[in-house]
Amino acid sequence: MSETENTSSEQQETQAPDKRRSCKIFLAKAAFTLGTLAVFYGGYLDWQIRSKMDGQIWRLPAEVYSRLESVKLSDNLSFDEVIQILLDNEYRQTTMIAAPGDFKLEDDTIVLLRRAFPYPDKPEPQRVLRLRFTDNKLSRIEDLVNVKAVDEFRLAPKLIAMLESDNEDRLAIPLQHYPRLLIDALLLTEDRRFYDHNGINPIGIMRAMIANIRAGQTVQGGSTLTQQLVKNLFLSSERSITRKVNEALMSLVLDWRYDKNRILETYLNEIYLGQNGDIQIHGFALASQFYFGRSIREISLDQIALLVGMVKGPSLYNPWRNPQYALDRRNVVLKLMLDHQMIGDELYEMLSKRPLGVQAKGQISRKYPAFIQTLQADLRRQLGENKTSALLGARIFSTMDLKQQEQAENAVVNTVNQLQVQTKNPYLEGAMIVADYHLGEIRAVVGGLQTEYAGFNRALMSKRQIGSLVKPSIYLTALMNPEQFRLNTPIQNQPITIYVKGSQPWQPRNYDR
Numbered sequence: 001m002s003e004t005e006n007t008s009s010e011q012q013e014t015q016a017p018d019k020r021r022s023c024k025i026f027l028a029k030a031a032f033t034l035g036t037l038a039v040f041y042g043g044y045l046d047w048q049i050r051s052k053m054d055g056q057i058w059r060l061p062a063e064v065y066s067r068l069e070s071v072k073l074s075d076n077l078s079f080d081e082v083i084q085i086l087l088d089n090e091y092r093q094t095t096m097i098a099a100p101g102d103f104k105l106e107d108d109t110i111v112l113l114r115r116a117f118p119y120p121d122k123p124e125p126q127r128v129l130r131l132r133f134t135d136n137k138l139s140r141i142e143d144l145v146n147v148k149a150v151d152e153f154r155l156a157p158k159l160i161a162m163l164e165s166d167n168e169d170r171l172a173i174p175l176q177h178y179p180r181l182l183i184d185a186l187l188l189t190e191d192r193r194f195y196d197h198n199g200i201n202p203i204g205i206m207r208a209m210i211a212n213i214r215a216g217q218t219v220q221g222g223s224t225l226t227q228q229l230v231k232n233l234f235l236s237s238e239r240s241i242t243r244k245v246n247e248a249l250m251s252l253v254l255d256w257r258y259d260k261n262r263i264l265e266t267y268l269n270e271i272y273l274g275q276n277g278d279i280q281i282h283g284f285a286l287a288s289q290f291y292f293g294r295s296i297r298e299i300s301l302d303q304i305a306l307l308v309g310m311v312k313g314p315s316l317y318n319p320w321r322n323p324q325y326a327l328d329r330r331n332v333v334l335k336l337m338l339d340h341q342m343i344g345d346e347l348y349e350m351l352s353k354r355p356l357g358v359q360a361k362g363q364i365s366r367k368y369p370a371f372i373q374t375l376q377a378d379l380r381r382q383l384g385e386n387k388t389s390a391l392l393g394a395r396i397f398s399t400m401d402l403k404q405q406e407q408a409e410n411a412v413v414n415t416v417n418q419l420q421v422q423t424k425n426p427y428l429e430g431a432m433i434v435a436d437y438h439l440g441e442i443r444a445v446v447g448g449l450q451t452e453y454a455g456f457n458r459a460l461m462s463k464r465q466i467g468s469l470v471k472p473s474i475y476l477t478a479l480m481n482p483e484q485f486r487l488n489t490p491i492q493n494q495p496i497t498i499y500v501k502g503s504q505p506w507q508p509r510n511y512d513r
Helices: 003-053 079-088 180-190 202-215 225-234 241-257 260-270 284-292 301-310 323-339 345-352 369-383 402-423 467-479
Strands: 062-065 069-072 102-106 109-114 127-134 137-143 148-150 152-155 159-163 168-170 272-276 279-282 395-397 432-436 441-446
Touching: 003 225, 003 241, 069 079, 079 109, 079 137, 137 152, 159 369, 168 284, 180 225, 180 260, 180 301, 180 323, 225 241, 225 260, 241 260, 260 284, 272 284, 272 301, 279 284, 284 301, 301 323, 301 345, 323 345, 369 441, 402 432, 402 441
Parallel strands: 062 395, 168 279
Antiparallel strands: 062 159, 069 152, 102 109, 109 127, 127 137, 137 148, 272 279, 432 441
16 A cells, blocks of 8 residues: 555544544534524514413403392292292202202292302302292292391392404303313313323324224314313414424423413413304303303203304304214213213113203393493493493393393384384384483383384484473473462463574474474
């Protein structure tokens, strides 16, 4: 071997360690750079999450309730009157008291479980009450929990509207107010290892794929509840790798930063569950009112299964639009509950054969437009036009009497329809305001024949001659000057001309001239 060849070999042996060293340095720099970027990006995601979770997560709408009603000993109510009051307030007669809103009859007594409610002066828990009657009149009210007699008890008002919601409605309630069965059914269906994983669950993704293949349809989702919450709160519904990566990273950060129960509570109040016209229905609490007309704590197990099943696709499983799809999906959830021994065979057979049990198409925030318009006009007068921030999350207790509102609507519609036939004039309209003249409170407002549609509110917006309604004010003004007018002061019934500075002389005239 020549001297030149020896030199070349030595150079190659010397360069090899240098290349390896340079490669290691490059990899170390790249790893450091990527690590630094990851730390900064993780911090950015953490800031995004904390700024929302620790601040105002939602612009909560103002909740409008009907007037507060009480059952009092002093009202001397009869047995039938008390039952009618309970029924009007959507209490249910049962043979066994099981849920708030139930009542049962026992000879000359009524036992009921009064609903809990955060009244304006103080929140009151649910109470078991016994109402005793003597000679068909309410004679004693007993609080069976506190073991004492009371003179009266209040009934929870009904939610009649939601205001200032930015096209989203929701009732945000604490986690402890949700039924345990709802939470168990949700976790079973959507995320069984919720309390074990760190925000993402690869095992759950594989299990969902296998379950869906076996069932021949999608019965489980692969995303965790944390991922679903991240997507709904922070991300768009765009289908892309970038969004999925962000979703996974933010889920890890959210799970690291916050307690599992906080995440679950936020999810329960955030999840999208349908549309009320152009208003989105968010959260199980509002969805229960929307679809069943009941509090989330009062719905049955099959109704819970329907709501849980709708998480997968609120539009596809809408019980009004696609009742058969909704029924099938509800029964899939019930079958999962059976398979995991949450319910037994007998209960499953009974629940799976029930109809959907939804009310007529939900009308939350749409049912009493004329009254709500009148209420909003009053709020503008009291708070000023820029009232939005003052009303966020507020509870507004109105003076509406639901029964009188219904009677007023029926009276206007039926009477005007009869007049349209009699006069052969299809364009006749009507309006009505019902007020408590003792308290000056408006009990009902009807703005026209289309009682469920907001439009021209004839009770509030139309201008008309007040006619003889002015007479009490005129008489009162006159009688406040007794030296000029008394009850027996004669008044000449003849034309009169009143001169007003800066205006033409005015002569009042009768309607028939």
